[in-house]
Amino acid sequence: MNSKSFERSDHARSGDKADGSGYGPLSCLDVGRCAYVVSIEPHADRDLKRRLLEMGFCNGASVECIRRAPLGDPIEFKLRGYNLSLRSDQARYVKVTAIR
């Protein structure tokens, strides 16, 4: 696949807020925002990486953050027309570009 998708982003590693200027972890996407998936962090656990990809978090897929659970975690996302919840510990490994 595109070799760029394996470059690590500093934003992702430092857990910065995903902003318009670059990439960020999915766990930092604000509620109500959409983003495109860039890649799964290569250092993610293999099983987790596979599960995230199988659930549809592939390069180019668009994801919307629907809500956070009352205690802040897990987070509900919508992608490919269905709803899925992930813990932020896992969503952290999905690198996205924020849309606006």
Place this chain on the structure above:
Amino acid sequence: MTATASLKRTFVVALAGNPNSGKTTIFNALTGLRQKVANYPGVTVEKKTGKTRLNDGTMVDLIDLPGTYSLISRSPDESIAMQVLRGLLPDTPAPDAVICVVDASNLQRNLYLVSQLMELGRPLVIALNMVDIARRRGLHLSSERLSRALGVPVVPIVGYKHQGIDQLKQALLQAKIPPLPAFPLPEPMTRAIHELAEVLKEPNAHALAERLLTHDDAPDLKPYFQDRSIRHRVESIQNRLVEQKIDPIQADIEAHYRWIEQVSAQAVEPACETLEAIDNRPQSPAGPSNVQPVQVGFAPRISLTDRLDKVLLHKVWGMLVFSTVMAGLFIAIFILADPLMGATEEAIANLGSLLTDRLPDGPVKDLWTDGIVAGVGGVMVFVPQIAMLFLFLAILEDSGYLARAAFLMDRVLGRVGLNGKSFIPLLSSFACAIPGIMATRTIENRKDRLATIFIAPFMSCSARLPVYGLLIGTFFAAYSPWVRGGIMFACYGLGVLAAVVTALVFHKTFMKTVPSSFVLELPSYKIPQIGQIVRVMATSTWAFIRRAGTIIFCLSVILWAMAYYPRLSPEQQEAITKQVAAELPPSIQQEAIDQETESRLAAAQLEQSISGRIGHFIEPVIRPLGYDWKMGVGLIASFAAREVFVSQMGIIYAAGDTEEDVASLEQAMLVDRYPDGSPVWTAPVAISLLVWFVLAMQCISTTAIVRRETGSWSWAIGQILYMNALAYVVALLVYQITSHLMR
């Protein structure tokens, strides 16, 4: 494959598909069976078989499988599906064809499994289920177009209405091995697969090479990894790919999805293409630099599910609703079922006396009144309560709320080392720990799963309900149903508390491991179908009644015999009669003497019976908990089945009772006295017994399931020792403290 399959008389067909896509609904429609269907992922956790006849008369063995997102399994239930589909289970024939149930309202993710099944090399038919929901959402899929794009027969179905089932049978007759899809893999990956396939030299070498390169850990690949040269080859190719910045797993799955995006775009009806373009727009294939920031929503309209979730998953309202639902569940069982229970009790009493009046005096009559009516009837009284519990659970299960509850609870459960996915197993354990423990198969993380299995029996199951009902009904009868409901709720709460503390101790001590994962799909809400709810409730309640009619019946007969025999000899009887006459002052009326004699005789009879001897033998052990020998016998009997405690009390007090018009078990218990005149049953005794039943592990079937599901006796035995020790200590403390306070 089709050729050989059609030669055989029975044809084996597996029903595969994503969780909650409606496999079991279709299985039931095809076979006429009634396996459990509910609206959350992970209902079916075992393979279930049934039979159906195709239109040309061929008999088909149908296997319903647990849902799976992928052929690379992560949890025990998925592993079963994978192994059946790959033909790896020794006790299940490899399927001759596969029906893949696809949820039309969630096409892309469902097609991922289809893309893997197409590589499996077995004849395949797609059952495009839930087209009603898809249509309601404004998704107009064409099954012909989808079929053309996939090269596989596609049958549109509305499972719960049995629409399309005949066409599905028809399609099964024409099932063929599907063409291998052309997944747009990156060039180096394609080359790598070719290279490895050449080394392997097998008929389906390409699919095999792909699996080996993407770290598939299915058992059928073990021999390849054991072969040194192949393993080295695989590793060197993988390393080379990584050097080229290609992760084989990611490249493979993304290629599948790219193909899926094409297929799903082709499946849309042309007239609706403009609308659908939003949902199925082929997504930007290139890397991040080409990503265009376009803000589009996925759902064409705001669905009911979205609107409901705004409230039900709201930070404040969501938690409020959750607590109300949970508290309401248990209090309602007690309060709503109360009037029904009174009626049942009366009905059973009437039924009992119907026969009693016709029977001649003697052991047979005693067996009927003191054994069967008192034993089985005592348990049957609780049928309304249990039916109510099952009804509420069935409504919750079919509404789609349970997955939300798991979502809400994940953080809380995570704190004590469990998982949001522990929620459904634990909730099911309120009905019975056995299905609850089975349901833990959906938990991917082994540590979370073991912890959930270990604490599941702390949830008060329906077999404990009669015991709670008897004790609370007897000792707190003076209070309003609300207070009694509250005490009942406290019993359930104590079990939950014990579970939480146990899980926490596990988490903080020897089961500390990496944080586990929680990936949970939230299905759309559905209005629970009345027919289905009633059916689920009826089957579960019937199971309870059958248990009362079989196991509890047999045990009641045995227990009755143990409390009845051996009989006092005439000499013993005479001795007692004489003693009474000597003890009582001669001024007393003859009637009073007779009465006293009779009750002394009954007591002596009970004491010398087998039960009496056993009870007295263990009395020293249970004395500190406040129990007398009768309760001791009941406790021993309750290891066969908890509700037998109620039967045993009924039998013992019926046997020990001299008056023919036994008012009720409750009254018999309340008037029971120790020789020194103090009451046997006091509030501290009742509370201590309640605590014992909340915490103790007394169910042999549960132990057998724990052994099977954990794969080791140490878990099963550890659980028995731990729970019973805890029950003993806490019951002891509670009795000692409350009886001192109440003195």
